[in-house]
Structures are given as structure tokens and as C-alpha cells.
Amino acid sequence: MRISLRLLLLGTVAACAPMLPEAPPVTPTPAPAEQPAPAPAPTPELPAAPVVDQAGFEGWKQGFLARHGGVRRAQYERELAGLTPDASVIRLDRNQPEFSRPAGAYVQNAVTPTRIAQARQRIDRVPWDVVQRYGVPSEILVGIWAQESSFGQVQGNQDVIRSLATLAFDGRRRDWAEGQLKHALDIVVDGRRARAGLKGSWAGAMGQTQFMPDNYLRLGVDQDNDGIVDIWGDDADALASAANLLAQAGWKRGQTWGYEVTLPAGFDYAEAEGPKHNWRYWAAKGVTLPGGGQPNAAEAAEEAAILLPQGARGPAFLALPNHYVIRAYNNSVSYALAIGLTADGIQGKPALSKAWPNDAPLSREQRIGAQQALTNLGYDTRGVDGVIGANTRAALRRWQIANGRLADGYLTADLADELIRRGG
Incomplete structure (x- = not known):
């Protein structure tokens, strides 16, 4: 059930x-008159409504x-x-x-x-x-x-x-x-x-x-x-x-959502977002927590996956079961990370030890084109809808392995353009 x-x-x-x-804030304090309100962050321009x-x-x-x-x-x-x-x-x-x-x-x-x-x-x-x-x-x-x-x-x-x-x-x-x-x-x-x-x-x-x-x-x-x-x-x-x-x-009491982890040199990135394993398995592979220590006993016994939401150049995470429970709210890795890291910040946990790469966003044409190209090349993304989800990342990882690339499953704008040239 x-x-x-x-x-x-x-x-x-x-x-x-x-x-x-x-x-x-809950009890707002007016800013001094000489301090203007900050300008809102720019919103990416969207295509015209169909x-x-x-x-x-x-x-x-x-x-x-x-x-x-x-x-x-x-x-x-x-x-x-x-x-x-x-x-x-x-x-x-x-x-x-x-x-x-x-x-x-x-x-x-x-x-x-x-x-x-x-x-x-x-x-x-x-x-x-x-x-x-x-x-x-x-x-x-x-x-x-x-x-x-x-x-x-x-x-x-x-x-x-x-x-x-x-x-x-x-x-x-x-x-x-x-x-x-x-x-x-x-x-x-x-x-x-x-x-x-x-x-x-x-x-x-x-x-x-x-x-x-x-x-x-x-x-x-x-x-x-x-x-x-x-x-x-x-x-x-x-x-x-x-x-x-x-x-x-399925929220598990007494457990967190996950941890940032440090991956060793020579880590097999093809294992990311793949089969889940307990902490003993990942520790034997050289995976560590940036500040030392380890998950608590209950967390260490759980089956967990390594996530690379922005590829090998970005932060890596050990995703425990509660990460996937958050995704019952919104089935997006980025969303679940935002909730988990906000909760960590509220608790006073340290910020991420590894910086996020400053990659350009993908256009809809690049996302759809890359999915269609991968499918054309024999790596089925299980749909061409412009949503770069787990199926697309798995297909990309298979293509990367077959072509001798670092298999982190991360689609950059340059890689999307290359795929479109090869199989679009």
C-alpha cells in the first residue's frame, strides 16, 4: 500500500x-531613506505566447x-x-x-x-x-x-x-x-x-x-x-x-535529506544517479563529507545515490530517501536541493564547500534538439519534451560512455550544440 x-x-x-x-521580515524595519530598495533580479526573457x-x-x-x-x-x-x-x-x-x-x-x-x-x-x-x-x-x-x-x-x-x-x-x-x-x-x-x-x-x-x-x-x-x-x-x-x-x-523521521560530498580523483561518474548503495559502499569508493564525519547510523544504513546536478565540475550530493520524498512535492532535483539546503541554512549548517559553475541556461531549442539527437543516435530519452530529467540524463550518460567522455550526464549548451550537429 x-x-x-x-x-x-x-x-x-x-x-x-x-x-x-x-x-x-516578520517585523519590518524601514530602511534609511538614503538606501534605495535593491532592484529585482532580471527575469530571463521568455518567448512570445503561442x-x-x-x-x-x-x-x-x-x-x-x-x-x-x-x-x-x-x-x-x-x-x-x-x-x-x-x-x-x-x-x-x-x-x-x-x-x-x-x-x-x-x-x-x-x-x-x-x-x-x-x-x-x-x-x-x-x-x-x-x-x-x-x-x-x-x-x-x-x-x-x-x-x-x-x-x-x-x-x-x-x-x-x-x-x-x-x-x-x-x-x-x-x-x-x-x-x-x-x-x-x-x-x-x-x-x-x-x-x-x-x-x-x-x-x-x-x-x-x-x-x-x-x-x-x-x-x-x-x-x-x-x-x-x-x-x-x-x-x-x-x-x-x-x-x-x-x-x-514516506518521510523518515530522524534523518536528513542528504549531504554534500567530496568525490575522489578517478571517481567513476557513471555511477552517479544510478543504483543506490549504503554509506559503507560509497565510503569504500573514497566518498567523504567535506567537514569530516559521517551520516548518522540510520542514514548510513539507507540506500542512497550520488547526484551531480551540474556535472563533474559542480557540487556533488549524497541523496538519502528524504530527498526523494521532497520530490513528491516537485519532481525536480534543483527544487529538492533548494528545500534541503534552505533547511540546512536555517539550522546553521555550513554553506556548500564547492562552488556552482556559472553555466549558461539552455534554450528550448537546445533542450529539444539534444533530446531528439540522442534518440536519433540510438540513446532513447523516452520523450522529446524539452525537460532535461532523469531519462535524458541517463541517455546522455550512455552516449558519453560510448564516446569516451566523462560520463556525468550533464548537458551543457556546448554539448547540446554538438549533439544537434551529430544527430539532430
Whole structure:
């Protein structure tokens, strides 16, 4: 039962979190007049929103109602009446920062001294009985709260039903999006939340901890016992719901998410993101913790993987089971690292010992072109969608091994261009 529930959670992850602005401190102190507010970080320019076909959208809508309406078809049809697709949602879905930006750029933007200080100020907002009941540390919960909504201040103001209908119509993740749309419609039809208040991100994630509709229905917690699961306006409900999701996904009490590790000279990078082994195995391979020491006894007994999110030139990590539990929230290595490293910072652990390389982001054309080239060359990426995930990294690693390259599975812009020339 645990296995099937975990697979279900991983199949219905929260939408990818945007890179959010820093939140103001809990008790703000006005800056002196002569100190202007810092300029916001530049946002990478996105391609223009695609033109969508309204007639085609209407055809998809009728098909959706036939497939999923059932006895509620008339009620669903009422909520979908007059809806138009949102072209900006399609554009954003194809340019998610967790999968298009180098891991270091994503993590460094998310894990800052300011954000860690803000998180420490809010650590007491996590009800102690939530930590006791679910076993998820308050630092992890506050890290998710920070990353998902800047502590509730940036929750998204888009019509969740319209966003999910657009994603379903676009078709990249149609089955998933149609399932989430049905759940969103049920939230409204059942009276759990008024349609006007069902707001969220462009990808349909809702509230302070950015729950997808299915997770809201199955895992939402009424922590203050007022009869309403209010993840939008109630900190306690939002944080307890997040803790419940992680607990149901298999959070291991008394263990951390992972560690930065130092790899020895001559390490076989083809082992990264491969079979998992316990600490004794990795230590025998010469893997060490930068500050010395070792994982605790429970952690050392766990099967763990080595991750190289930015290749052999970047930091390396020992990913324990709780790293993958965080990915039940958002199935991205960069996202899970951002949450884990924020939690470490809240606890006062040292910063990373190895700097992130300053690599350029990959364009969508490079990501898709590299995936298509690898597949053409006989290294199937299991889909050409522009998302550089585990399947693409595994295919790239096989190509690197076959071509005598260092097999770290990391796609740089130069390597993408080379692959496109060879097999695009």
C-alpha cells in the first residue's frame, strides 16, 4: 500500500515553483531613506505566447466532458462555460526554471542569506503538534513555504480551472491535467471553495504551499478544526497539509535529506544517479563529507545515490530517501536541493564547500534538439519534451560512455550544440 501511495503522490506532484521575490521580515524595519530598495533580479526573457485555437479548445472541452463528466457533466459544463485558453500558461509550461536553468542558478536564487533569515523568523509558525504528528522537521516545512509562495505572499492569482483546462488542451501532459481539472471542478461543485477564490499558479498549484487539486482533496488538513481546509489564508492548515503530503510520501523521521560530498580523483561518474548503495559502499569508493564525519547510523544504513546536478565540475550530493520524498512535492532535483539546503541554512549548517559553475541556461531549442539527437543516435530519452530529467540524463550518460567522455550526464549548451550537429 505504501508503494502505491508513493507512486500516486509522485504522479501528482505540485506544479513547479516559480522563483519568488524575497519576503519582507516578520517585523519590518524601514530602511534609511538614503538606501534605495535593491532592484529585482532580471527575469530571463521568455518567448512570445503561442497562438491558441479556440475552435480546437471547444472540441477538446466537449471531449473532456464526455470522458470525465459522468453524472456531473452539467455542473462541469457550467463552470467551463465561456472559458478561453490562456496562451501564457502554455509558454510558461515550456520554460520551467527547474528544468531549463542550471541547477546552481536555480539553487543560488532560492537559497539566500535573506531568505534563510526570514525563514528563521517564521520557524515558530509551524505548530509543534504538526512536527510531532507527521515527523517532518519544521525547517523543511518552512523551506517549502518560502519556496512555494514566499511565506504565503505570492500564491498566484490565476483561475485554476482555466489554467488546468489550458494545459489539458495543449496536450503535453493531457491525462495528468485532465485529472487535476476534474478535481478542481469537484472542489467548486462540492462547495469546498468558491470558484472566485480558487486561485493559484499558472500550473494550477494553490495556496501558501501550492497544492495541486488532487492533493488538496486527499491530503489537505484542517489544522485549526474550523471545518475548512484553508491553504490560502490559514498558515496552520497550509503547513499541516504540506507535512501530511511528505509523511504520506514516506518521510523518515530522524534523518536528513542528504549531504554534500567530496568525490575522489578517478571517481567513476557513471555511477552517479544510478543504483543506490549504503554509506559503507560509497565510503569504500573514497566518498567523504567535506567537514569530516559521517551520516548518522540510520542514514548510513539507507540506500542512497550520488547526484551531480551540474556535472563533474559542480557540487556533488549524497541523496538519502528524504530527498526523494521532497520530490513528491516537485519532481525536480534543483527544487529538492533548494528545500534541503534552505533547511540546512536555517539550522546553521555550513554553506556548500564547492562552488556552482556559472553555466549558461539552455534554450528550448537546445533542450529539444539534444533530446531528439540522442534518440536519433540510438540513446532513447523516452520523450522529446524539452525537460532535461532523469531519462535524458541517463541517455546522455550512455552516449558519453560510448564516446569516451566523462560520463556525468550533464548537458551543457556546448554539448547540446554538438549533439544537434551529430544527430539532430
